[in-house]
Amino acid sequence: MPRLEVELAGLRLRNPTVLASGVLGLSAGLAKRVEEAGAGAFTTKTVTREPRRGYPNPTFVVLEHGYLNAVGLANPGIDYFCRELREMRQRLSIPIILSAGGGSAEELVEVAKRGVECGAQAVELNVSCPHVSGMGVELGHRAEEVASAVGEIKRLGVPVFVKLSVHHDYIRLAEACLDAGASGFTAINTVRGMAIDIYARKPVLSNVYGGYSGRAIKPIAVRVVYELYEAFPDAPIIGVGGVDGWEAALEFILAGASAVGVGSEIARKDLGLFKEILEGLEEYMEREGFNSIEELVGLAHRS
Amino acid sequence: MGLEPKSAGPRSAQSAGFRLRAGHARGAVVGARVAAKQVLELKLEVDLDEPEPGQFVMLWVPGVGEVPMSIADYDGGVLTMYITRRGRVTGYLHDHVREGVRLFVRGPYGRGFSAIERGRALLVGGGTGAAPLHFLAKRLRERGVDCVAALGFRSAEHAILLGEMARLCRVEVATDDGSMGFGGPVHEVAAKLLSEERFDAVYACGPEPMIAAVLELARSKGVPFEASLERYMRCAVGVCGSCVLEPLGLRVCRDGPVFSGEVLSRVEDLGRWWRDADGRLVPLR
Numbered sequence: 001m002p003r004l005e006v007e008l009a010g011l012r013l014r015n016p017t018v019l020a021s022g023v024l025g026l027s028a029g030l031a032k033r034v035e036e037a038g039a040g041a042f043t044t045k046t047v048t049r050e051p052r053r054g055y056p057n058p059t060f061v062v063l064e065h066g067y068l069n070a071v072g073l074a075n076p077g078i079d080y081f082c083r084e085l086r087e088m089r090q091r092l093s094i095p096i097i098l099s100a101g102g103g104s105a106e107e108l109v110e111v112a113k114r115g116v117e118c119g120a121q122a123v124e125l126n127v128s129c130p131h132v133s134g135m136g137v138e139l140g141h142r143a144e145e146v147a148s149a150v151g152e153i154k155r156l157g158v159p160v161f162v163k164l165s166v167h168h169d170y171i172r173l174a175e176a177c178l179d180a181g182a183s184g185f186t187a188i189n190t191v192r193g194m195a196i197d198i199y200a201r202k203p204v205l206s207n208v209y210g211g212y213s214g215r216a217i218k219p220i221a222v223r224v225v226y227e228l229y230e231a232f233p234d235a236p237i238i239g240v241g242g243v244d245g246w247e248a249a250l251e252f253i254l255a256g257a258s259a260v261g262v263g264s265e266i267a268r269k270d271l272g273l274f275k276e277i278l279e280g281l282e283e284y285m286e287r288e289g290f291n292s293i294e295e296l297v298g299l300a301h302r303s
Numbered sequence: 304m305g306l307e308p309k310s311a312g313p314r315s316a317q318s319a320g321f322r323l324r325a326g327h328a329r330g331a332v333v334g335a336r337v338a339a340k341q342v343l344e345l346k347l348e349v350d351l352d353e354p355e356p357g358q359f360v361m362l363w364v365p366g367v368g369e370v371p372m373s374i375a376d377y378d379g380g381v382l383t384m385y386i387t388r389r390g391r392v393t394g395y396l397h398d399h400v401r402e403g404v405r406l407f408v409r410g411p412y413g414r415g416f417s418a419i420e421r422g423r424a425l426l427v428g429g430g431t432g433a434a435p436l437h438f439l440a441k442r443l444r445e446r447g448v449d450c451v452a453a454l455g456f457r458s459a460e461h462a463i464l465l466g467e468m469a470r471l472c473r474v475e476v477a478t479d480d481g482s483m484g485f486g487g488p489v490h491e492v493a494a495k496l497l498s499e500e501r502f503d504a505v506y507a508c509g510p511e512p513m514i515a516a517v518l519e520l521a522r523s524k525g526v527p528f529e530a531s532l533e534r535y536m537r538c539a540v541g542v543c544g545s546c547v548l549e550p551l552g553l554r555v556c557r558d559g560p561v562f563s564g565e566v567l568s569r570v571e572d573l574g575r576w577w578r579d580a581d582g583r584l585v586p587l588r
Contacts (some may be wrong), residue, residue: 029552060538132458
């Protein structure tokens, strides 16, 4: 039997699938279901220092080849979320990655510190949300500030991942973060987009702009993962963007991802998507003669 | 035959062949009238995939907002909804929407009621909770199932769907102020019906304390039960997690909005907690 276990910056994952940030990520009950569905790790929804109500609906719309959302980083704030994190730790055995958000390095550090106290086993810095001004992509443009947050959070003794966006100079940001001690990267966040209803003759999202996700962005995400792996072959990558089955997961792994995020395509396939990916990976490995996921990571780079 | 047994664990009833239409369907308002105090009856001509009773739609008013809405009927391409004035979007609908206006809908979404094939059904509704029960009653009657509907309202002025329901089921009315029918909570009417008559299924929709009370009654009589719940929703397709019920992690939009009695008896949030837009639990008002 091929082995699906992977090692991700010191975290041991029973398989390479990770629930991506932003979906299903605020409740311990749902986290438990994600674990039961087969996920190898769980990323929380992005949590900030203060509670955020997010934007008014419509905040999400299904499009022909993907999904557009502008939820607006709605979350209960780290103090309230601490209880949920503790319960997640009690009920789950897969690693829990806290997605930390904020408008400054100081806020990121504060959220991460509290989250780790409450049980998070790793931190992912969301410096790439495309629809909240001052908190997402804009912060990611300030590479030195992000790097300083990475340095401080690294001292908490847990792996730190930086979530990248195509809207960044992501190679430069990645380099600055690695120099500051980042453990690895999550790539990519949603891509800034918008949709207009031609009969309403108005933008669909209340926020006008949103983040585009789903299978349409997969080739873009695979390209970023490939570039990152080429530039920093030793930095583990969680590849995210339109993973809708085992073939997509494999593409990310071959491009250089050690783990693969599963997100909005759950809208179409529901939680059964995890099992579908895992069974597909196993069958592929058996058929193609691979014993472990590690053998496949970055394989597309070698001649 | 009762309701098919439902496992309380994770379900992915829609995993196979779940069709997601892109964008919103546009509809023209073909009827907008005040059906009762603070309740607007809205009829929208709109092309949707055939909804099941208990499913819901997201109703979008461009420039104003989008809200989940239960389906009272979908017949000949006309979607009927009963809308209580509550917030920004429903207030706008009450004040500004007239015949001819264009509105937008996505859905139908979620898991609806499992209508029994034969026997007798008790439908218990509170306020606009009567709306999805009307759609269900139509389905039950098509199958030849007898139904009794116990419908509760604040007062006679708030009552909706009485005539329509009377064409499908025997109707018993309760009002809080006694201005029509039994004076008191509708679950007391349900209790009397359940003790005096035999039912093969109980269906409920309305305020959660009422649902919790009827769930207890149905359980004590050993009658299969289903109820439709409501929560703050965003995506409506099961990915954002805004509408989750604890401790089971059930998404009202995707695993529900209709849940079985076995499941609901394990939902600690039932009748107690509402999840706010920021994800915090607040006491259910």
